[in-house]
Amino acid sequence: MKGLMQDWPLLVPKIIDHSAQYYGDREVVTRSIEGPIHRTNYAQIHSRARKVAKALTKHGIRLGDRVGTLAWNTWRHLEAWYGIVGIGAIYHTINPRLFPDQIAYIANHAEDRVIFVDMTFVPILEKIADQLKTVERFVILTDAAHMPKTALKNAVAYEDFIGAVDDDFAWSTFDENTACGLCYTSGTTGNPKGVLYSHRSNVLHALAGNCADAIGLKNVDTILPVVPMFHANAWSIAFAAPMVGAKIVNPGMKLDGPSIYELLETEKVTISAAVPTVWLMLLQHMESNNLKLSTLKRVTIGGSACPQSMIETFEYKYGVEVMHAWGMTEQNPIGTMAMMKAGMENLSREDRVKVKLKQGRPIFTVEMKIVDDAGKELPRDGKAFARLMVRGPAIASGYMKGEGGKDLDTGDVATLDPHGFMQITDRAKDVIKSGGEWISSIDIENMAVGHPAVAEAAVIGIAHPKWDERPLLICILKKDAKTTREDVLKYLDGKIAKWWMPDDVVFVDEIPHTATGKIQKTALREQFKSYKLPSAAA
Ligand code: AMP
Numbered sequence: 337m338k339g340l341m342q343d344w345p346l347l348v349p350k351i352i353d354h355s356a357q358y359y360g361d362r363e364v365v366t367r368s369i370e371g372p373i374h375r376t377n378y379a380q381i382h383s384r385a386r387k388v389a390k391a392l393t394k395h396g397i398r399l400g401d402r403v404g405t406l407a408w409n410t411w412r413h414l415e416a417w418y419g420i421v422g423i424g425a426i427y428h429t430i431n432p433r434l435f436p437d438q439i440a441y442i443a444n445h446a447e448d449r450v451i452f453v454d455m456t457f458v459p460i461l462e463k464i465a466d467q468l469k470t471v472e473r474f475v476i477l478t479d480a481a482h483m484p485k486t487a488l489k490n491a492v493a494y495e496d497f498i499g500a501v502d503d504d505f506a507w508s509t510f511d512e513n514t515a516c517g518l519c520y521t522s523g524t525t526g527n528p529k530g531v532l533y534s535h536r537s538n539v540l541h542a543l544a545g546n547c548a549d550a551i552g553l554k555n556v557d558t559i560l561p562v563v564p565m566f567h568a569n570a571w572s573i574a575f576a577a578p579m580v581g582a583k584i585v586n587p588g589m590k591l592d593g594p595s596i597y598e599l600l601e602t603e604k605v606t607i608s609a610a611v612p613t614v615w616l617m618l619l620q621h622m623e624s625n626n627l628k629l630s631t632l633k634r635v636t637i638g639g640s641a642c643p644q645s646m647i648e649t650f651e652y653k654y655g656v657e658v659m660h661a662w663g664m665t666e667q668n669p670i671g672t673m674a675m676m677k678a679g680m681e682n683l684s685r686e687d688r689v690k691v692k693l694k695q696g697r698p699i700f701t702v703e704m705k706i707v708d709d710a711g712k713e714l715p716r717d718g719k720a721f722a723r724l725m726v727r728g729p730a731i732a733s734g735y736m737k738g739e740g741g742k743d744l745d746t747g748d749v750a751t752l753d754p755h756g757f758m759q760i761t762d763r764a765k766d767v768i769k770s771g772g773e774w775i776s777s778i779d780i781e782n783m784a785v786g787h788p789a790v791a792e793a794a795v796i797g798i799a800h801p802k803w804d805e806r807p808l809l810i811c812i813l814k815k816d817a818k819t820t821r822e823d824v825l826k827y828l829d830g831k832i833a834k835w836w837m838p839d840d841v842v843f844v845d846e847i848p849h850t851a852t853g854k855i856q857k858t859a860l861r862e863q864f865k866s867y868k869l870p871s872a873a874a
Pocket of ligand 1: 638661
């Protein structure tokens with residue numbers, strides 16, 4: 337027998353309809369690319385998104401077509417997303433930090449017909465314009481007054497593009513499993529692979545993300561998503577915030593400590609989301625200028641492991657709750673969040689921080705297990721670590737134009753504990769294999785950045801004649817700070833297992849990062865491939 341509930345497909349445009357209807361005057365504030373702070377609201381976004389939809393329809397864009405966006409977090413980018421999906425077309429977010437050839441590859445692979453692009457990224461596209469086989473038109477996200485001179489094909493200022501139509505437009509209707517968004521993984525090997533979110537997965541994920549034990553946005557919140565819309569579906573915030581009418585504060589292109597601090601304070605932000613590198617810049621700025629946070633209550637930190645010192649500084653120095661999260665492009669993207677559980681109320685400060693250092697419990701809709709190389713499930717005892725497999729309605733079943741599988745192999749190595757908390761120990765390909773055992777590079781990195789002189793740390797395995805591989809710790813020092821190899825090793829002593837102690841420490845000026853801000857271990861391994869550990873020479 338079928339249930340007798342109405343068939344109300346989970347379509348993303350319904351989110352912006354809802355916010356315009358009930359929270360129409362709630363603000364969306366942006367540090368614009370042109371410079372000044374720009375203010376709009378959900379009613380305006382709704383109206384202008386319908387203009388985007390109408391203008392795209394006029395251009396011939398139809399259900400299933402891909403429309404690229406190469407843009408910072410701004411109100412125009414948000415309008416473009418809703419306008420694109422309102423006609424059943426697919427927003428394809430392009431990460432500007434990719435190499436130009438990779439951008440050309442993914443735009444061609446996605447078969448983008450139109451690209452919405454910020455003024456700042458026009459030069460990138462101009463360089464690869466003759467490689468872009470399918471793009472018919474470029475919409476520059478600005479007005480006529482700021483329109484750059486460009487040779488890009490059929491280039492038009494966004495304000496002119498949508499200004500040519502009115503907002504009398506009804507969203508298209510289609511099945512909720514229709515593709516909605518496309519985001520390519522930043523794969524360090526091989527070509528990037530396209531992850532295709534559906535309307536259903538986006539709506540379900542925004543609902544799950546809005547549970548109180550997840551990001552849990554409320555109407556009274558003001559959220560500053562530093563996490564860019566071009567990476568991992570912006571952690572779903574572009575859907576979760578309008579769903580409840582939370583005020584959004586878009587940082588535009590300025591993600592440095594002083595600019596973020598200024599927005600947090602002037603716009604009275606209550607919650608924010610970013611990768612650890614961004615928080616590091618903010619904390620350094622606040623510490624060197626003796627600043628406080630007057631409204632910020634919670635920060636979501638993910639994308640890379642959140643170091644212990646960051647949790648302690650936010651929580652105990654500034655009174656801001658840390659929500660450590662793990663996710664990936666292939667998952668819409670949130671998988672787990674490290675929120676306290678019933679029974680943990682009386683934990684000591686030290687034990688509470690230990691819980692927060694874990695990546696957390698799965699949000700509803702995410703199932704997970706760890707399996708060995710033979711595919712056998714390993715116990716949830718907090719000790720066994722193995723490949724993390726995930727399953728759920730907002731998790732990729734395959735890649736665009738590629739193959740799929742039943743469970744998604746995250747490529748991460750993790751433990752699962754009896755309380756349901758998952759902890760990442762490494763990327764499978766970064767694990768250090770020493771004497772038949774695995775050493776977690778992430779754990780050592782986490783501890784090393786707690787050293788007062790260390791700004792950033794990376795650990796890689798170096799070939800060793802006896803142990804196969806041994807860890808090498810590579811550090812960047814904080815500005816004007818000084819320390820020695822011996823001092824760093826002494827600091828780590830007692831904090832990690834003896835046999836995990838790095839065999840050597842080196843100091844460098846720069847650690848390479850991927851387009852999504854993660855430490856690029858492949859490049860580090862290449863850089864240190866001839867490095868001889870002192871222990872290997874002995
Ligand atoms: P991306 O698809 O670029 O978002 O990268 C996803 C990968 O980032 C995951 O598979 C993890 O390896 C890593 N990652 C994300 N969040 C965390 C976290 N909180 N701790 C450690 N690694 C993380």
